[in-house]
Amino acid sequence: MELRQEGRAVERPLVSVVDDDESVRESLPDLLGELGFAARTFSSAEEFLTSDCIDQTGCLILDIAMPGMSGPELQRELKLRRHEIPIIFITASTDQAVRPQLIEQGATECLFKPFSDTALLRAINSAFHPK
């Protein structure tokens, strides 16, 4: 967990990424770093739940379809455990209909892969500074 970059005393907000896809897990941390965030990646919802990052996570980037517990199920689970972490869903699905549903259920945003870095940044800013 990188709360400190070398030489900097500033604490970067933690963005946790939960996605079973390796391409996503490999590519996002560096981008998040460039965007000014600290990043942790998990290959499953279960892995995230059993980690020690839940409390420190300021924003959760969450895949929808995963073997085992799905993204929306993790969202429900966190709600049950009273962790109010803002969630940005990301999905490789092409079904546009899921976005309004998820936002209605409390997600900050739902992005469709591949998404641009600006879209991601916009979503994260909404997550950290909700209107």
Next chain:
Amino acid sequence: MKKTTAPISLAGELDQQVAQQTAELAAANAELKKQLAERRLVEEKLQQEERELKRSEVRKAAIVDSALDCIVTIDHEGSITEFNPAAERTFGYRRDEVLGRPLANVIVPLSLREKHRQGFARYLATGEARVLGKRIEMTAVRADGSEFPVELAITRIPLEGPPSFTGYLRDITERKRAEHELRRSEAFLAEAQHLSRIGSFSWRVATDEITCSEQLYRIFQIDRDAQVTFELIGTRIHPEDLSVFQEHIERSRRDRSDVQLEFRLQMPDGAVKYVHVAAHFRGDHGRREYFGAVQDVTERRLSEEALSKARSDLARVARVTSLGVLTASIAHEVNQPLSGIVTNASTCLRMLATDPPNVDGARETARRTIRDGNRASEVITRLRALYGKKSPTAQSMDLNEAAREVIALSLSELQKNRVTLRPELAPDLPLVTGDRVQLQQVILNLLRNASDAMSTIEDRPRDLLIRTEPDDTDPNNHDRVRLSVSDVGIGFEPQATSKLFEAFYTTKNEGMGIGLSVSRSIIERHYGRLWATPNNGPGVTFSFSIPCNPEGLTSDATHASRIPSASDAA
């Protein structure tokens, strides 16, 4: 008398006179006797004739009385002079009730009486008789007023004097009923033949005489009046089927085999019909004949073709729909590496824009971009191979061999995930007919899923069991093999079983797997099934079972047959 002279001669004269008179008397007596005897003879003869006449009359009366037919005689005025017992019974009158009464008033229905009287009068006047000397049918009436059909023959009695007639009548109610039934049944048969488009025929082999039902004429579009010959039939047969037809006829001529033949007709206007002919040989009483039926099955053929076309249309639509699902699935798989590419490239730009530029970081992003690009390409290639136009082929294969190859390919990856592989492959596993590549895809998918399911397990060894065995759980089919992959991973809720096989839910990472939904369709196309069961302990076992030699798939090295692929039937 001469006088004699002597007195003595007077007495002598008297004697002579007496003697003479006596002689004359005796002669007269004898004459009388003779006449009496003659008269007696005549009388006897007369009596004999009378007796014979009586006997003959009795005989004739007996004939008339015992006749089953009604015999009625009438005089020149039309009054009844004889009315036999049969007539009594038939019409319900006693003889003495009707004697002397006009016939018309007794047995002719009211509505016909005038006509009868006119006809009778005309005959008497002109000698012209429409009804004499032949059998006619008419309606008669009984004593109780009920009318019924009779057959009637009237003759004139050939005697001198005024004319008299004899009528012979027969109650033909039953016959009429039987005729009516016969006509009805014939009409039913004709109608049935018409509805079912079946025409019947008989063929007398010795003379080639062919008798046809109405419907047959219709089927062959032959004029009702035309004589049906093989030559004529030949003109109606489709030229391409003519020789086959002729062969069959010749064969039937020689032996007595039943005929079962389907061929095409071609009508004079060019229209084509399909017919089915069945005929059976009957050789009783020395007549060699075939009795058969011809059915016009054109409509059935056409509707079969239409059905088949509709089916393939439906399959095409379903294919398009499943293609919709498929392209969504492909998009899903490809979007993962694409996302990686876009993210890495974005990162690259940002890294190069810092002051000083982060070249090492940029280099790394470029490397990752290339790798993601390759992943995308692999996904496409693999999916194209699976769903491409080239139809998958069925070969006889060893499932153990195939499994070992997959194990070898994925060993390094499994080991990277600290998975311990335990193969238990049955030594005498029967060969199966199937598509090797596709089945290997399924095995790879199951191995990957099992490995993933254990990726968070730390408290026990990540054991992955892959087992093959003959499968005899199906009572109907013992020629099956089963392959199972068991993990000790996190498992899933029983309710989630169906979700597992949904296209999106199980999309694989790395773009190299094909997902459980695709695996299941591969197995189903091999006429098998794929299912998941939670273990008694932790984890899940995925199994598939396929028949060794599914019907519809023949395994032949030279003639590899098709397993339906997703690109044709749905």
